[in-house]
Amino acid sequence: MSLISKLPQVGTTIFTTMSRMAQEENAINLAQGFPGFGSDPVLLELVAKYTREGFNQYAPMSGVSELKQALAIKTQLTQGYYPDPESEVTIVSGATEALFAAFTAIVHPGDEVIVLEPAYDSYVPAITLNGGVPVFVPLQSPDFSVDWELVGSKITSKTRAIVVNSPHNPSGYVWTIEDVNQLASLVSETGLFVISDEVYEHILFDGRTHISLGSNAILQERTFVCGSFGKTFHVTGWKIGYCIAPKVLSTEFRKVHQYLTFSTVTPLQYALAEYLEDAEKYLELPAFYQKKRDLFLKGLALTPLQFKPSQGSFFQLATYGHLSKKSDVLIAEQMTRQLKVACIPVSVFYSNGQDHQVLRFCFAKKEEELEEALHRIQKVASLF
Numbered sequence: 497m498s499l500i501s502k503l504p505q506v507g508t509t510i511f512t513t514m515s516r517m518a519q520e521e522n523a524i525n526l527a528q529g530f531p532g533f534g535s536d537p538v539l540l541e542l543v544a545k546y547t548r549e550g551f552n553q554y555a556p557m558s559g560v561s562e563l564k565q566a567l568a569i570k571t572q573l574t575q576g577y578y579p580d581p582e583s584e585v586t587i588v589s590g591a592t593e594a595l596f597a598a599f600t601a602i603v604h605p606g607d608e609v610i611v612l613e614p615a616y617d618s619y620v621p622a623i624t625l626n627g628g629v630p631v632f633v634p635l636q637s638p639d640f641s642v643d644w645e646l647v648g649s650k651i652t653s654k655t656r657a658i659v660v661n662s663p664h665n666p667s668g669y670v671w672t673i674e675d676v677n678q679l680a681s682l683v684s685e686t687g688l689f690v691i692s693d694e695v696y697e698h699i700l701f702d703g704r705t706h707i708s709l710g711s712n713a714i715l716q717e718r719t720f721v722c723g724s725f726g727k728t729f730h731v732t733g734w735k736i737g738y739c740i741a742p743k744v745l746s747t748e749f750r751k752v753h754q755y756l757t758f759s760t761v762t763p764l765q766y767a768l769a770e771y772l773e774d775a776e777k778y779l780e781l782p783a784f785y786q787k788k789r790d791l792f793l794k795g796l797a798l799t800p801l802q803f804k805p806s807q808g809s810f811f812q813l814a815t816y817g818h819l820s821k822k823s824d825v826l827i828a829e830q831m832t833r834q835l836k837v838a839c840i841p842v843s844v845f846y847s848n849g850q851d852h853q854v855l856r857f858c859f860a861k862k863e864e865e866l867e868e869a870l871h872r873i874q875k876v877a878s879l880f
């Protein structure tokens with residue numbers, strides 16, 4: 497059959513491959529980014545309540561008002577601005593949908609979109625399926641900060657948008673106020689649109705705070721802020737997220753959303769709306785995850801791997817280039833098969849697969865599981 501693929505480069509993702517390998521090898525899975533612990537019984541009970549009470553038919557296309565309002569209140573509390581719930585907040589089926597709908601709303605064939613690498617894997621297919629052209633800009637070694645001069649040098653008359661992600665997957669880099677201001681001046685000079693992936697907005701360490709791009713007056717006008725309740729409340733399987741954008745952008749965004757999924761699971765929306773009334777549920781997350789990150793770093797420090805502490809997200813990178821030049825894909829595979837701990841090789845986050853001998857570990861796991869994984873990683877020298 498002569499089927500011409502629209503995504504010829506895309507095969508099975510490394511996340512699927514490594515999770516399958518972890519299962520086959522009975523390895524601890526620190527590869528895929530999902531929590532290895534249960535979610536709050538209070539939230540689960542709310543879902544049961546709303547399904548029992550009959551909230552089981554289609555929700556309004558842009559989301560139920562209660563959840564849009566709760567999210568606007570959360571945004572006021574954490575970011576100091578109040579998006580209009582009815583015209584600027586849309587509830588979607590996961591941040592993945594928010595990202596796809598945002599790209600589809602603004603990218604026309606031939607438009608260039610700046611992608612900072614290493615990058616989460618859903619951006620590039622969403623750009624190319626819309627006929628756009630990704631323009632890659634590497635983040636700087638060793639901390640994965642943004643080289644703003646380099647970004648500026650890549651802007652052409654065809655540049656339509658930039659996609660950014662803080663806290664960053666895979667590096668854990670968290671944007672500073674200088675980063676936000678640099679992007680704001682770039683946007684006011686060039687009129688770019690911004691797609692801001694903020695799914696790890698509540699996971700930050702060492703007293704850092706998350707600066708949503710929506711909180712900057714210049715950026716607010718041109719940015720789609722994409723978030724994920726799945727990541728925030730340890731329920732990644734629910735696939736429920738949101739997009740906050742000014743009315744003109746939200747109108748176009750919703751045109752796409754209504755034909756992608758139309759609406760998102762009704763009882764989950766009501767449950768999350770009620771759950772969000774207690775701000776502690778998200779304000780306590782930095783402390784909750786800091787314990788896990790610190791435990792992970794303590795164990796990692798006893799290995800020959802090198803690392804800089806993650807600033808945010810639930811990922812920690814570690815390098816072994818000083819010990820071996822073996823490929824990161826090979827080391828990740830050997831670690832899974834021989835040490836029984838699965839991780840992700842960071843080369844897969846680059847379009848050209850560049851390999852800096854870096855591995856990504858997800859530490860959103862139970863403490864005893866992390867301790868056992870660290871015990872196994874102590875033998876990492878045997879792989880080099």
Ligand SMILES: Cc1ncc(COP(=O)(O)O)c(C=O)c1O
Nearest residue numbers: 529590591592616665695724737
């Ligand atoms: C940076 C980043 N963006 C978006 C997503 C997808 O979020 P969701 O599960 O809500 O679609 C992920 C999930 O791993 C992610 O790491």
